[in-house]
Amino acid sequence: MRSLLKRLKGFVRSRSIHVTVVNTGGCNGCDIEILACYTYRYDLEQYGIYYHNNPRKSDVLIVTGPVTYQWREKLERLYRKVPEPKAVVAVGACACSGGIFNQEGGRVCGPVREIIPVDAEVPGCPPRPEEIVSAIVEVVPRLFRAWEFRRGSEHGAEAGG
């Protein structure tokens, strides 16, 4: 009975996802492509994924851009504000590795995964909207579906750090 309830919870959770897009200092090419995902052509909302820029109410953080020094602490704070089942998707070469800005002379502090835990990465500069859509649609619901079962063990420990 309990496991059925858990499965039901997971199913419902995976069908209604709110995302927050955070530009941590990128060139906003990726932001525009994410915005394009919400037009008729790609229509991310048909999968039950809503664009909702309030970190306290959202489930998924989409991070674009290399993390600049000014953003580092703010990103950590923002991540802590997102309530618990949560996922982070790094979109674009900048978020995955610092991209073209992460080389000699650049003032960025590296990829997103070194600052907050990242669940999915979409490479490309910028990735095409269908790549973004497929990454979010493939990965994110899966994370939330199993969350109730993982809850006590690893995810709780991860959230603490």
Add this chain to the structure above:
Amino acid sequence: MERRREGRDASPRGNVRVVDVETGEEVPISHKVPVGPNHPILKEPLRIKLAVRGEEVVDCKVEMGYCHRGIERIMEGMPWQKAAFLAERVCGICSHAHNMCFIGGVERTAEGEPAPRGLFLRVLVQELDRIQSHLIANAAYFYSIEHETMFVWNMNTRERVLDCIEEITGNRILTGWNVVGGVRVDVTEDQLERVLETLEKVEEDVKAYRRIAQTDPLIKLRSRGVGVITKEHVRRYRVVGPQARASGVPESDMRLQEPVYPELGFKPVSRKRGDNLARILVRYDECLQSIDLIERIVDELPEGEHRRELEIRGGHVDHRVEAPRGELVYDMELTQGGVVRRVTIRTPSVPNIRVLEAIAPGAPTIADAVAVYASLDPCVACNERFVIVDRDRGEILYEGRAREVMRECSRTTSGRS
């Protein structure tokens, strides 16, 4: 009552004097509403600090600096082939203008002329880029006044324009299209035909949107007379681009001084009112004008090679291009062979966002202040430029003075090699 007082007194900086309604005495208050750096309207990080009296905005400060990536420093010591891709990534929306400006600057130090067909193709993509940029700017504005239908329609039309760009260059944004001497790849007749076909539909759409923006009572309520930029503001804050042209300054269009446009019989559009609605309409006008320009470019496209090999002699160069948001300046110092020694970028968004500090106070509500911000077509990624600090004295040299120093430096170094 007591608690409210406390809150006011505890808030820092009371430069606005307001009379308390209940007691009748003058209390120094300054409610501060920080907007950003992460906010639904701001696609990019920026912090706007609004001081409000009730709903009325009385003071506004813009805080930038969340996007500083040190692009100018990374470019130093890079050959132009690589630096062009970096220039493109200053801003994702007007990326082609940055690329074009950088390459145009390099070409001015080179021996010989770039291929005319290449120049025309460059302008073709630039105008397509302008249409998509203006559409997204208007979409963002309509989103900020909660008119979601227009937002989605604008974005949808933009997808078609992106199709055209994709058809020609291969990428939706960040095209990597320009090289010294022309463009990377030639276009075929079929592609041009398909672009024109798509643009016909785009033209219909844009005309419909312009009509809606002109006649819709809800849009008129939120936009007419809000956020007026006067000519005085234009002069004082050096506002550029469609924002200045909406205030009746058509001379601010740098396209008048670019190579290809005079051959196409280009004349800038302008409007007089200078409010939010005028800015929106100027952008729609420019979209239609760009479509005309593209049709003329396709008609008059010269035959021949699309790219020439040029020899770059190097030196100090200052190149200007009309980006979708206004005048864009690249001030560069190049070595022989095209290695960047120093580059300074002046982007149009800096003065355009700074003018918000002047026009947001007086906005009737906070939501209006945000709408004014969105109507300025801000591009925060462009904004993060250098500051020269005099380390011995610990003072910041402001733009004019800093520029002098940079000029001085370039003069001394160019004499050396």
Add this chain to the structure above:
Amino acid sequence: MLPDYLGQILTRKGGKRLLDAHSPRRILDRPPRFRDFPRIDLDRCVVCGACADACPVGEAENQPPALEMGDRGPVLHRERCIRCGLCAEVCPVGAIEVGTLAEEVKERVVPSKPARVVVDRDLCVGCGRCQEVCPSDAIEVDETASVDPERCVLCERCIQACPVAGAIKLIPLDVEELARRWTEHLKEALRRAREG
């Protein structure tokens, strides 16, 4: 991967396009000129290193460059790649494929190099070994060897193959020296601005 009904409404009979996306081609089709991640054919690679030199994404403290030269050829780090296509343009043997870009760009882009290969004519004996090993046919031997700087990819194989020590040299165009002088001039100008 993505379902076929992207951009469509699911009905009982399958996907249906209610909201016209105004696109002549299907959404999942990529345009012919699209620059995807480079596909590297290691069998054809001559390990000259031109692609790694041309790549605009350089090395960082904690990250490798987008194209790293391994023993057998370039290794692509996908999360670093910005899909600019320069590597396909500079490849002398066409081992890298980025859509149809390399075929459409007729002229080879020659990146400005950080260094130059110079032959000392007094020392050269004209043995022709450098010509044999050169991957890009940049060296011609006629009594003494001469290097075509346009075609040279700075692989340094000729230097290794040369029997006479010091006959072929790699002369760097000094970027650090330039940077150092630049700082000096900046200081000088700042001082002058303060006084004046």
